[in-house]
Amino acid sequence: MSALIGLVLVLAAVSYGSSSSCNATGNKTLTQCYGAVGQPLFIYLITNPSGYTLILKNNITGTVFTHRNNISRFYGTFANHSIFYPNGTVQLTKAEKMHSGKYLFEIYRGSAGQFLQARTVDLFIKVPVSAPTLSQLCLPHGETRVSCSAEGDNPQYSWTLGNRPLHAGVAYLSNDSHTVILKKSVSGALTCTACNLISSQNITQELITCPGLGAPxxxxxxxxxxxxxxxxxxxxxxxxxxxxxxxxxxxxxxxxxxxxxxxxHSPQGGVNGNFTLLAVAVGAIILLMALSLAIYCLYKKKNSPTEPDGRIDDTQELVYAQVTVAKKRSQIGRKKEAEPEVVYGQVKV
Structure with missing residues (x-):
């Protein structure tokens, strides 16, 4: 009989695709159950319900399930899409977020109602993560920034490079797990895994080569x-x-x-930078010329002759030259040639 019941559960799970399960049996006072939105959820409440009265209550909406005298009924959010199996399992055929909450499961002996036990079941229905996507971006100095994103409730991310976890030798690690920065020249197959409490998906890509940035x-x-x-x-x-x-x-x-x-734009500053360099060069040449002229003038001044009292002798040297003036001879008769007249003139040099 138990094998038949197990086969029924397996067939139910296959009919609805992926499913989640939760075991709330035993003497545990608190059980946390997780299910995926839109997927079946199996909650194992008791191993053998025969001879017992079972009641499942939501702390807000009240009773959602009863089993008494082998008759099962569902109420509220559990109505119309729930099944109770003879092995003590409740199935939500299509779990929804409205099913999330705190539930109290009570067990009574027979139909008379002698209380035996109570357990608490915390039910969390979450949106599973979608297939993640990767995006790669080259940074200025050849590093690669890789971002991983996935839909779903509270996805968490982990990374591997060549099937090994990322470490500080190849990446700059931070608390922002959905983005990593890989160091320059790092290559290989990078895998991002996105997961939450009910599902996990991953994606793998070869890293691109980042050449750095071009000219501005x-x-x-x-x-x-x-x-x-x-x-x-x-x-x-x-x-x-x-x-x-x-x-x-x-x-x-x-x-x-x-x-x-x-x-x-030229790395040296472009056209404006060239004009600046030219102006500095011209200014330096003019300054050198002015300095050379000043040194020359100072040298000339120090080597000029001076008077005993320290004044510079600015008198000019007199040079005397003999100038001869000849008179025109008469054509009629020649007179005795007279001595030429000597005139002294002062010539300044």
Whole structure:
């Protein structure tokens, strides 16, 4: 008979797909049961209900199940989609969140109602986790940020790389378990497992290679302030951002935009940086020329002749030259040639 009952339970589980079960038998005063939304849930209350009166009460809605004189009845949230099996098992054919709560299970001897035992059953119906998804993002210095997400009630995440748990040697670990940052040059198959109290799912992906960031592109904010925007080095940032308006968040609610120029921004500062270097070079040359001229003038001053009283002799040297003036000879008769007249003139050098 027990084998037949077990076969009935197995067939019921197969009919409704995945199922959960909970064992509230024995002398335990408190049992916690977990079920998945939309799936069957089996609650084992007593091993042999024959000769007993059974009552299951919700602490809010009241009685939801009774079994007396081999007749079972369901009430409230358990009505219309619950089954009681002869082996003392209650099945919710389709568990819903409204079934969650605290229940009191009471056992009485026979139909007379002699109280024997009471147990508490805490029932939690949760949404199972969905198949997780992975997203990979390259960071500026070659690291890879990987995020894992799944639907469901309170999913928890764990990671493995090549079937080994992540450690500080390959990743920057934090309390935020759904996101990890892998160090530069880390490669291999990364697996994310999402689970909660009633289900578990995982996904595996090969890590991408992150080349770092390419050359920056100049973008201008509405207030004319220039900013640098850099993209993954494997992308053509100039083509993608040329004369393009980009939007970004400055805070939780503040969104700003910028227009990007076509020319890439030079790491040395671009055109403005070149003009600055040229101005500094010209200024240095002018300063050197002025310094050289000052040194030359000082040298000339120190080597100029001075008077005994310390004054510089600014008189000029006189040079005398003999100048001869010849008179025109007469064509009629020649007179005795007279001595030429000597005139002295003062010539300044």
């Amino acid at each position: 592109v100049i973008c201008v904010l509405p207030n004319k302030t220039e900013i640098q925007v850099r993209m993954n080095a494997s992308l053509d940032a100039i083509s993608l951002l040329s004369n393009t308006e980009i939007f970004f968040s400055l805070g939780e609610n503040e969104i700003s935009s910028a227009i990007c120029h076509i020319q890439p």
